[in-house]
Amino acid sequence: MTVALQPSVLFGLCGAALVGIGLFAVVSSPGLLRRIVGCNILGAGIFLVFGAVARRGAGAGFEADPVPQALVITGIVVAFSASALAVALLKRLAEPRSDA
Amino acid sequence: MMLLFDIALVAGLLTLAVHVVREPDERSAIIAFLAFGLLLGLAWIRLAAPDVALTEIAIGGGGTGILLLRAEAAVRGRGKHEESVTRPGKLAIAVGCAAISAGLGLAVLSFASPAPTLAPAAAEGLSATGLGNPVTAVLLAYRALDTLLEKVVVLLALIGVWSLAPDAAWGGVPAVRSGEIPQPLAYLARILPPFGVVIGVYMFWVGADAPGGTFQAGTVLAAMWLLVMLAGLRSPPETAGLPLRLALAGGPILFLAIAFLGFAFADGFLAYPKALAKPLILAIEAALTLSVAAALAMLVAGPARRAPTR
Incomplete structure (x- = not known):
C-alpha cells in the first residue's frame, strides 16, 4: 500500500486519469474551443505519466532522470505551438465568410 | 505530511x-x-x-x-458547434475513456523495477559541457537534436498561423489590442517590463547551473512584449519586417551553423569542441531565447490583420 502512495506512483495515476478526462472532452464536447482545452489536459496527463517515469529513474546523484524531463519541456513547447495553430484555425473558422 | x-x-x-x-x-x-x-x-x-x-x-x-x-x-457567440452527443453516446465515450485511463494506470503500477534510467549517461556528458544543470545539458548537448527540431516545429506552427492572414494583409501587422484599454493594464504595462526583462535574462543566465533556461526565459520575455502590445504602448511589428524575421530565425540558424561546424572542429554533427563547449552553448541559448520570445509572442498575436504600409 505504501508503494502506491509514493509521489511517482501517485502522480503517475493522476496523469492516467487526466488522459481519460482530456480525451472525453476532445471526443464529446460540442464546442471546438473546449476540444482544444481537452487536448491540453490530455497532453498534461501524458507528460505527468512521463514525469513519474523520470522520478523513478533517479540516479547518478540526480533526484530524477534528466532525459525525460528535457523531453517533457520540449513537449510542452510543441503542445503550445500546436494549440496556437489550432486557435488560429478556430478564429478563421468563426469569421464571417467573405465569398458568400 | x-x-x-x-x-x-x-x-x-x-x-x-x-x-x-x-x-x-x-x-x-x-x-x-x-x-x-x-x-x-x-x-x-x-x-x-x-x-x-x-x-x-x-x-x-x-x-x-x-x-x-x-x-x-x-469567437464568443459565433463559434462553430458540432451537434451534441446523445446521452447513451456520452456514456459510451466515458466508458471508453475510463478504460484507457485504467490501462494507463495499470501500466504505471507495473513499471519495471529497477527503473530504467539514462541519468548516468547524462551525468557522464555533464562534465564535458561545463554545465551544472543536467536538464540544460540534455537539452543542448546530449539530446540537442530534439531541441533543434523543436525550434523548427515552433517556426512551422508560426508559418501556419501567419498563412491564415487575408491576402491583402499578408506581411502586415497582427491585431493584438482590442478596443478600450483598461487603466490598470496600461499601468502594469509600464511598471512590469523592466522587472520582467531582468527576471527573463536571469532565468536564461542561471539556466546553465540551476533550474531555468531558454524556454522559461523566452516565455517571460514574450509575456512582457505581449503586455506592452496589449496595452497599446507599442504596436506589433509587421510580420514581413526584417528585424522580426531575423530574431525568429536567428536562434535556429546559429544552432544549425554550430551543429555543422561540429563536422570540422569536433566529432561530428551537433558535437562541440571540448574547450569551447560552454561558451558555444551559452551563445546558442542566448540566440534561442530571443527566437523563442519572438515566436511565442507572435503565436499569441496571431495572423496579420492590417495591410503592410509599403
Missing part, C-alpha cells in the same frame, strides 16, 4: 480537470484551466523536476491560458 499534500494536490488537479470539461461557460472553463496549469506546476515540483515546473507554469498554464482567453473573446 507530504503525503497529505500530494493527495490534496492530486484531488485538486482531478477536480479542476473535471470542472473544465463540465463547466458550460467557456470563459470560466478556461480560467479553471489556468488554475489547473498552476497546480500542475506544483505537481512537477513534487516530482523533483523544477525545470519542467517553470515551463509548465509559464507556457502550459500562462501562455496557453492567454491564447485561449483571447480566442474565447474573439
